[in-house]
Amino acid sequence: MAHAYTPGLKVTERGWARKERRLPLPGQVHVELGQAVRALEVVASTQLPGAVTMVNVAAEMNVGPEEVPKWMVKQPGEVVTAGEMIAEARAFFGLMHSICRSPVDGVIEAVSPVTGQVAIRGAPTPVELTAYIDGTVTQVYPGEGVVVETPCAMVQGIFGFGGEAYGPLRIAVDSQHDVLDADAVDENCRGAVVVGGALVTLAAVRRAIEVGAAAVVVGGMEDTDVDALLGYPIGVAITGHERVGITVVLTEGFGRIPMADRTFGILAARNGRPASVNGATQIRAGVVRPEVVIAEPTGAQVEGTPREGRLEAGRAVRLIRDPYFGAIATVVELPAEPTQIETEARVRVVRVLLGDGREVVVPRANVELIEE
Numbered sequence: 001m002a003h004a005y006t007p008g009l010k011v012t013e014r015g016w017a018r019k020e021r022r023l024p025l026p027g028q029v030h031v032e033l034g035q036a037v038r039a040l041e042v043v044a045s046t047q048l049p050g051a052v053t054m055v056n057v058a059a060e061m062n063v064g065p066e067e068v069p070k071w072m073v074k075q076p077g078e079v080v081t082a083g084e085m086i087a088e089a090r091a092f093f094g095l096m097h098s099i100c101r102s103p104v105d106g107v108i109e110a111v112s113p114v115t116g117q118v119a120i121r122g123a124p125t126p127v128e129l130t131a132y133i134d135g136t137v138t139q140v141y142p143g144e145g146v147v148v149e150t151p152c153a154m155v156q157g158i159f160g161f162g163g164e165a166y167g168p169l170r171i172a173v174d175s176q177h178d179v180l181d182a183d184a185v186d187e188n189c190r191g192a193v194v195v196g197g198a199l200v201t202l203a204a205v206r207r208a209i210e211v212g213a214a215a216v217v218v219g220g221m222e223d224t225d226v227d228a229l230l231g232y233p234i235g236v237a238i239t240g241h242e243r244v245g246i247t248v249v250l251t252e253g254f255g256r257i258p259m260a261d262r263t264f265g266i267l268a269a270r271n272g273r274p275a276s277v278n279g280a281t282q283i284r285a286g287v288v289r290p291e292v293v294i295a296e297p298t299g300a301q302v303e304g305t306p307r308e309g310r311l312e313a314g315r316a317v318r319l320i321r322d323p324y325f326g327a328i329a330t331v332v333e334l335p336a337e338p339t340q341i342e343t344e345a346r347v348r349v350v351r352v353l354l355g356d357g358r359e360v361v362v363p364r365a366n367v368e369l370i371e372e
Protein backbone atom coordinates (compact mmCIF):
# COMPACT_ATOMS: atom_id res chain seq x y z
CA MET A 1 0.00 0.00 0.00
CA ALA A 2 1.32 3.45 -0.88
CA HIS A 3 2.29 5.68 1.99
CA ALA A 4 4.34 8.79 2.79
CA TYR A 5 5.53 10.69 5.84
CA THR A 6 4.16 14.10 6.74
CA PRO A 7 3.96 16.39 9.81
CA GLY A 8 1.21 15.35 12.22
CA LEU A 9 -1.39 17.06 14.35
CA LYS A 10 -2.45 15.03 17.40
CA VAL A 11 -6.16 14.74 18.10
CA THR A 12 -6.56 11.60 20.14
CA GLU A 13 -8.80 10.17 22.84
CA ARG A 14 -6.23 7.67 24.08
CA GLY A 15 -2.68 8.90 23.85
CA TRP A 16 0.33 9.39 26.06
CA ALA A 17 1.83 12.67 27.27
CA ARG A 18 5.48 12.92 28.30
CA LYS A 19 6.57 16.29 29.64
CA GLU A 20 10.15 17.15 30.52
CA ARG A 21 10.27 19.83 33.21
CA ARG A 22 13.73 21.40 33.57
CA LEU A 23 14.91 24.41 35.54
CA PRO A 24 16.76 27.25 33.76
CA LEU A 25 19.51 27.02 36.41
CA PRO A 26 20.55 24.27 38.85
CA GLY A 27 18.26 24.09 41.85
CA GLN A 28 16.34 21.58 43.95
CA VAL A 29 14.01 18.76 42.90
CA HIS A 30 11.11 18.21 45.33
CA VAL A 31 9.63 14.92 44.09
CA GLU A 32 10.82 11.34 43.77
CA LEU A 33 10.86 8.75 41.01
CA GLY A 34 7.48 7.02 40.73
CA GLN A 35 5.64 9.70 42.70
CA ALA A 36 2.15 10.74 41.54
CA VAL A 37 1.94 14.51 41.06
CA ARG A 38 -0.76 17.05 40.33
CA ALA A 39 -0.50 19.63 37.56
CA LEU A 40 -0.06 22.60 39.91
CA GLU A 41 2.34 20.80 42.26
CA VAL A 42 5.84 22.30 42.43
CA VAL A 43 8.31 19.64 41.30
CA ALA A 44 11.50 21.73 41.27
CA SER A 45 12.66 25.20 42.22
CA THR A 46 15.64 27.52 41.99
CA GLN A 47 16.54 31.18 42.30
CA LEU A 48 17.58 33.45 39.46
CA PRO A 49 20.37 35.85 40.44
CA GLY A 50 19.20 39.41 40.93
CA ALA A 51 20.25 42.32 38.70
CA VAL A 52 23.56 44.06 39.43
CA THR A 53 23.61 47.80 40.11
CA MET A 54 26.95 49.60 39.72
CA VAL A 55 27.55 52.52 42.10
CA ASN A 56 30.38 54.94 41.26
CA VAL A 57 31.50 55.54 44.84
CA ALA A 58 34.71 57.36 43.83
CA ALA A 59 32.80 59.96 41.84
CA GLU A 60 30.07 60.45 44.46
CA MET A 61 32.59 60.94 47.28
CA ASN A 62 35.18 62.77 45.18
CA VAL A 63 38.00 60.41 46.14
CA GLY A 64 40.47 58.36 44.12
CA PRO A 65 39.39 54.89 42.98
CA GLU A 66 42.21 53.27 44.98
CA GLU A 67 40.86 54.88 48.17
CA VAL A 68 37.37 53.43 47.88
CA PRO A 69 38.12 50.10 49.70
CA LYS A 70 39.36 51.82 52.85
CA TRP A 71 36.30 54.07 53.08
CA MET A 72 33.77 51.25 52.71
CA VAL A 73 31.58 50.68 55.79
CA LYS A 74 29.87 47.76 54.08
CA GLN A 75 32.00 44.89 52.81
CA PRO A 76 31.42 42.26 50.09
CA GLY A 77 28.81 39.76 51.23
CA GLU A 78 26.97 42.19 53.51
CA VAL A 79 23.27 43.00 53.00
CA VAL A 80 22.28 46.63 52.39
CA THR A 81 18.97 48.44 51.99
CA ALA A 82 18.08 51.33 49.71
CA GLY A 83 19.31 54.59 51.27
CA GLU A 84 21.72 52.86 53.66
CA MET A 85 25.25 54.29 53.87
CA ILE A 86 27.85 52.02 52.25
CA ALA A 87 30.91 54.30 52.33
CA GLU A 88 32.06 57.27 54.41
CA ALA A 89 35.17 59.45 54.12
CA ARG A 90 36.50 62.09 56.53
CA ALA A 91 39.50 64.39 56.00
CA PHE A 92 41.14 67.48 57.55
CA PHE A 93 40.17 66.50 61.08
CA GLY A 94 36.58 65.90 60.06
CA LEU A 95 36.10 69.20 58.30
CA MET A 96 35.52 67.37 55.01
CA HIS A 97 32.89 64.66 55.22
CA SER A 98 31.36 62.71 52.31
CA ILE A 99 29.17 59.62 52.18
CA CYS A 100 27.67 57.30 49.59
CA ARG A 101 24.35 55.50 49.99
CA SER A 102 23.00 52.40 48.27
CA PRO A 103 20.34 53.16 45.67
CA VAL A 104 18.83 49.65 45.97
CA ASP A 105 18.26 46.72 48.30
CA GLY A 106 20.79 43.96 47.80
CA VAL A 107 24.14 42.45 48.70
CA ILE A 108 27.57 44.03 48.19
CA GLU A 109 29.15 41.79 45.56
CA ALA A 110 32.43 43.52 44.69
CA VAL A 111 34.49 46.65 45.37
CA SER A 112 36.90 47.77 42.64
CA PRO A 113 40.04 49.80 43.53
CA VAL A 114 40.63 50.26 39.81
CA THR A 115 37.33 51.88 38.77
CA GLY A 116 36.14 53.01 42.17
CA GLN A 117 32.80 51.31 41.63
CA VAL A 118 30.83 48.98 43.90
CA ALA A 119 28.61 46.20 42.54
CA ILE A 120 25.36 45.58 44.44
CA ARG A 121 23.35 42.52 43.44
CA GLY A 122 19.61 42.69 43.93
CA ALA A 123 17.47 40.05 45.61
CA PRO A 124 17.23 36.75 43.70
CA THR A 125 14.00 35.87 41.91
CA PRO A 126 12.46 32.55 43.00
CA VAL A 127 11.47 30.17 40.18
CA GLU A 128 9.05 27.32 40.84
CA LEU A 129 8.44 24.66 38.22
CA THR A 130 5.10 22.83 38.34
CA ALA A 131 4.33 19.39 36.92
CA TYR A 132 1.96 20.96 34.29
CA ILE A 133 0.02 17.68 33.94
CA ASP A 134 -1.47 15.22 36.42
CA GLY A 135 0.75 12.16 36.14
CA THR A 136 3.67 10.13 37.46
CA VAL A 137 7.33 11.08 37.74
CA THR A 138 9.15 8.65 35.44
CA GLN A 139 12.59 10.25 35.46
CA VAL A 140 14.52 12.56 37.79
CA TYR A 141 17.40 14.82 36.78
CA PRO A 142 19.07 15.67 40.12
CA GLY A 143 19.20 19.43 40.63
CA GLU A 144 17.63 20.04 37.22
CA GLY A 145 14.10 18.69 36.89
CA VAL A 146 11.91 15.70 36.12
CA VAL A 147 9.88 13.93 33.45
CA VAL A 148 6.15 13.52 34.10
CA GLU A 149 4.06 11.06 32.07
CA THR A 150 0.38 10.20 31.91
CA PRO A 151 -2.18 8.48 29.66
CA CYS A 152 -4.41 11.19 28.28
CA ALA A 153 -6.70 12.63 25.66
CA MET A 154 -4.86 15.27 23.67
CA VAL A 155 -5.90 17.97 21.23
CA GLN A 156 -3.27 20.02 19.42
CA GLY A 157 -4.19 23.30 17.75
CA ILE A 158 -3.02 25.42 14.84
CA PHE A 159 -2.16 28.59 16.78
CA GLY A 160 -2.17 29.85 20.34
CA PHE A 161 -0.72 32.39 22.72
CA GLY A 162 -0.27 32.69 26.46
CA GLY A 163 1.59 30.26 28.67
CA GLU A 164 0.58 27.21 30.65
CA ALA A 165 -2.85 27.07 32.27
CA TYR A 166 -4.89 24.52 34.18
CA GLY A 167 -8.56 24.20 35.02
CA PRO A 168 -11.77 22.22 34.44
CA LEU A 169 -13.17 22.10 30.91
CA ARG A 170 -16.34 24.13 30.50
CA ILE A 171 -18.26 23.76 27.24
CA ALA A 172 -19.82 27.19 26.66
CA VAL A 173 -21.61 26.53 23.33
CA ASP A 174 -24.15 24.05 22.02
CA SER A 175 -22.14 22.93 18.99
CA GLN A 176 -18.83 23.34 17.21
CA HIS A 177 -20.51 25.74 14.74
CA ASP A 178 -21.50 28.33 17.36
CA VAL A 179 -19.81 31.65 18.06
CA LEU A 180 -18.50 32.18 21.59
CA ASP A 181 -19.57 35.70 22.55
CA ALA A 182 -19.28 37.67 25.77
CA ASP A 183 -22.83 36.69 26.82
CA ALA A 184 -21.75 33.05 27.17
CA VAL A 185 -18.89 33.89 29.55
CA ASP A 186 -20.03 34.30 33.16
CA GLU A 187 -18.74 33.87 36.70
CA ASN A 188 -19.01 30.09 36.32
CA CYS A 189 -16.06 30.34 33.92
CA ARG A 190 -13.70 31.53 36.65
CA GLY A 191 -10.63 29.30 36.66
CA ALA A 192 -12.03 27.17 33.82
CA VAL A 193 -10.84 26.19 30.34
CA VAL A 194 -13.69 27.64 28.30
CA VAL A 195 -14.46 25.72 25.08
CA GLY A 196 -16.14 27.52 22.18
CA GLY A 197 -17.17 26.58 18.65
CA ALA A 198 -16.32 28.21 15.32
CA LEU A 199 -15.23 31.64 16.55
CA VAL A 200 -14.49 33.61 19.69
CA THR A 201 -15.06 37.37 19.69
CA LEU A 202 -12.64 39.89 21.14
CA ALA A 203 -15.33 40.92 23.66
CA ALA A 204 -15.63 37.29 24.81
CA VAL A 205 -11.89 36.94 25.39
CA ARG A 206 -11.80 40.19 27.34
CA ARG A 207 -14.78 39.03 29.37
CA ALA A 208 -12.98 35.74 30.07
CA ILE A 209 -9.98 37.67 31.35
CA GLU A 210 -12.28 39.81 33.51
CA VAL A 211 -13.93 36.82 35.21
CA GLY A 212 -10.60 35.01 35.65
CA ALA A 213 -10.93 32.13 33.17
CA ALA A 214 -7.78 30.02 32.77
CA ALA A 215 -7.97 29.55 29.00
CA VAL A 216 -10.15 29.67 25.90
CA VAL A 217 -10.13 26.83 23.34
CA VAL A 218 -12.01 27.53 20.12
CA GLY A 219 -12.01 26.83 16.39
CA GLY A 220 -10.94 30.27 15.23
CA MET A 221 -10.42 33.95 16.01
CA GLU A 222 -10.03 36.93 13.71
CA ASP A 223 -6.36 37.85 13.31
CA THR A 224 -7.22 41.54 13.81
CA ASP A 225 -8.76 40.63 17.18
CA VAL A 226 -5.59 38.77 18.16
CA ASP A 227 -3.52 41.86 17.33
CA ALA A 228 -5.93 44.11 19.25
CA LEU A 229 -5.75 41.86 22.31
CA LEU A 230 -1.96 41.62 22.30
CA GLY A 231 -1.43 45.26 21.39
CA TYR A 232 0.91 44.45 18.49
CA PRO A 233 0.88 42.41 15.25
CA ILE A 234 1.61 38.76 15.92
CA GLY A 235 4.87 37.57 14.33
CA VAL A 236 6.31 34.23 13.27
CA ALA A 237 8.52 33.73 16.31
CA ILE A 238 7.49 31.47 19.17
CA THR A 239 4.51 32.56 21.25
CA GLY A 240 3.65 31.56 24.79
CA HIS A 241 5.20 34.40 26.79
CA GLU A 242 2.43 36.94 26.25
CA ARG A 243 1.12 38.59 29.42
CA VAL A 244 -2.54 39.11 28.57
CA GLY A 245 -4.04 37.26 31.53
CA ILE A 246 -5.30 34.23 29.62
CA THR A 247 -4.21 31.41 27.32
CA VAL A 248 -5.94 31.00 23.95
CA VAL A 249 -5.76 27.95 21.64
CA LEU A 250 -7.20 28.02 18.10
CA THR A 251 -7.76 24.46 16.93
CA GLU A 252 -8.49 25.30 13.28
CA GLY A 253 -6.97 28.69 12.42
CA PHE A 254 -7.88 32.34 11.87
CA GLY A 255 -11.38 33.47 11.03
CA ARG A 256 -14.67 31.68 11.59
CA ILE A 257 -13.91 27.95 11.22
CA PRO A 258 -16.07 25.34 12.98
CA MET A 259 -14.08 23.16 15.34
CA ALA A 260 -13.55 19.70 13.85
CA ASP A 261 -16.21 17.19 14.91
CA ARG A 262 -13.64 14.85 16.45
CA THR A 263 -11.93 17.64 18.38
CA PHE A 264 -15.18 19.04 19.77
CA GLY A 265 -16.37 15.54 20.62
CA ILE A 266 -13.24 14.74 22.62
CA LEU A 267 -13.55 17.96 24.63
CA ALA A 268 -17.32 17.77 25.12
CA ALA A 269 -17.11 14.18 26.36
CA ARG A 270 -14.75 15.39 29.10
CA ASN A 271 -16.71 18.44 30.17
CA GLY A 272 -15.84 19.23 33.79
CA ARG A 273 -12.58 17.24 33.74
CA PRO A 274 -9.34 19.13 34.58
CA ALA A 275 -7.19 20.01 31.57
CA SER A 276 -3.67 21.36 31.07
CA VAL A 277 -3.38 23.97 28.31
CA ASN A 278 -0.35 25.58 26.70
CA GLY A 279 -0.65 28.25 23.99
CA ALA A 280 3.02 28.18 22.96
CA THR A 281 3.32 28.03 19.17
CA GLN A 282 6.24 27.99 16.75
CA ILE A 283 5.57 27.65 13.04
CA ARG A 284 9.16 27.68 11.83
CA ALA A 285 11.82 24.98 12.25
CA GLY A 286 11.32 23.01 15.44
CA VAL A 287 7.52 23.16 15.32
CA VAL A 288 5.79 23.75 18.65
CA ARG A 289 2.02 23.32 18.75
CA PRO A 290 -0.51 24.66 21.26
CA GLU A 291 -2.22 21.86 23.13
CA VAL A 292 -4.94 20.71 25.49
CA VAL A 293 -4.08 17.65 27.60
CA ILE A 294 -6.75 15.88 29.67
CA ALA A 295 -5.03 13.33 31.90
CA GLU A 296 -6.74 9.98 32.36
CA PRO A 297 -7.31 8.58 35.87
CA THR A 298 -4.38 6.81 37.47
CA GLY A 299 -4.07 3.26 36.18
CA ALA A 300 -5.71 3.90 32.80
CA GLN A 301 -4.17 1.97 29.92
CA VAL A 302 -3.42 3.13 26.39
CA GLU A 303 -4.33 0.58 23.75
CA GLY A 304 -2.77 0.24 20.33
CA THR A 305 0.30 1.81 18.75
CA PRO A 306 0.08 5.29 17.23
CA ARG A 307 1.01 5.49 13.53
CA GLU A 308 2.85 8.77 13.86
CA GLY A 309 3.85 10.48 10.63
CA ARG A 310 2.58 7.76 8.24
CA LEU A 311 0.28 9.10 5.54
CA GLU A 312 -1.72 6.30 3.89
CA ALA A 313 -5.20 5.44 2.67
CA GLY A 314 -7.78 5.72 5.42
CA ARG A 315 -5.89 8.28 7.51
CA ALA A 316 -7.53 11.55 8.57
CA VAL A 317 -5.88 14.77 7.40
CA ARG A 318 -6.47 18.50 7.65
CA LEU A 319 -6.11 20.62 4.50
CA ILE A 320 -3.98 23.68 5.20
CA ARG A 321 -4.24 25.68 1.95
CA ASP A 322 -7.07 27.37 0.06
CA PRO A 323 -9.57 26.58 -1.33
CA TYR A 324 -10.08 23.84 1.28
CA PHE A 325 -8.27 25.46 4.21
CA GLY A 326 -9.29 23.92 7.52
CA ALA A 327 -11.29 21.04 6.01
CA ILE A 328 -10.95 17.57 7.52
CA ALA A 329 -10.66 14.79 4.95
CA THR A 330 -9.81 11.11 4.57
CA VAL A 331 -6.96 9.87 2.38
CA VAL A 332 -8.27 7.81 -0.57
CA GLU A 333 -5.15 7.36 -2.68
CA LEU A 334 -1.52 8.47 -2.92
CA PRO A 335 -0.58 8.42 -6.63
CA ALA A 336 3.04 7.37 -7.07
CA GLU A 337 3.82 9.64 -10.03
CA PRO A 338 3.99 13.45 -9.83
CA THR A 339 0.88 15.18 -11.17
CA GLN A 340 0.55 18.57 -12.86
CA ILE A 341 -1.54 20.98 -10.77
CA GLU A 342 -3.21 24.32 -11.64
CA THR A 343 0.06 26.24 -11.29
CA GLU A 344 1.49 23.89 -13.97
CA ALA A 345 4.02 22.54 -11.49
CA ARG A 346 4.40 18.77 -11.27
CA VAL A 347 4.22 17.64 -7.64
CA ARG A 348 3.29 14.60 -5.61
CA VAL A 349 -0.38 14.70 -4.73
CA VAL A 350 -2.94 12.94 -2.57
CA ARG A 351 -6.58 12.17 -3.37
CA VAL A 352 -8.84 12.83 -0.39
CA LEU A 353 -12.51 12.50 0.48
CA LEU A 354 -14.06 15.63 1.98
CA GLY A 355 -16.81 15.57 4.56
CA ASP A 356 -19.41 16.59 1.96
CA GLY A 357 -18.62 13.53 -0.17
CA ARG A 358 -16.44 15.22 -2.80
CA GLU A 359 -13.11 13.71 -3.82
CA VAL A 360 -10.38 16.24 -4.57
CA VAL A 361 -6.70 16.06 -5.45
CA VAL A 362 -4.30 18.34 -3.56
CA PRO A 363 -0.50 18.56 -3.21
CA ARG A 364 0.83 16.45 -0.36
CA ALA A 365 2.50 19.57 1.02
CA ASN A 366 -0.99 21.02 1.56
CA VAL A 367 -2.13 18.39 4.05
CA GLU A 368 -1.38 17.82 7.68
CA LEU A 369 -1.81 14.41 9.25
CA ILE A 370 -4.16 14.07 12.22
CA GLU A 371 -2.51 11.55 14.53
CA GLU A 372 -5.31 9.57 16.17
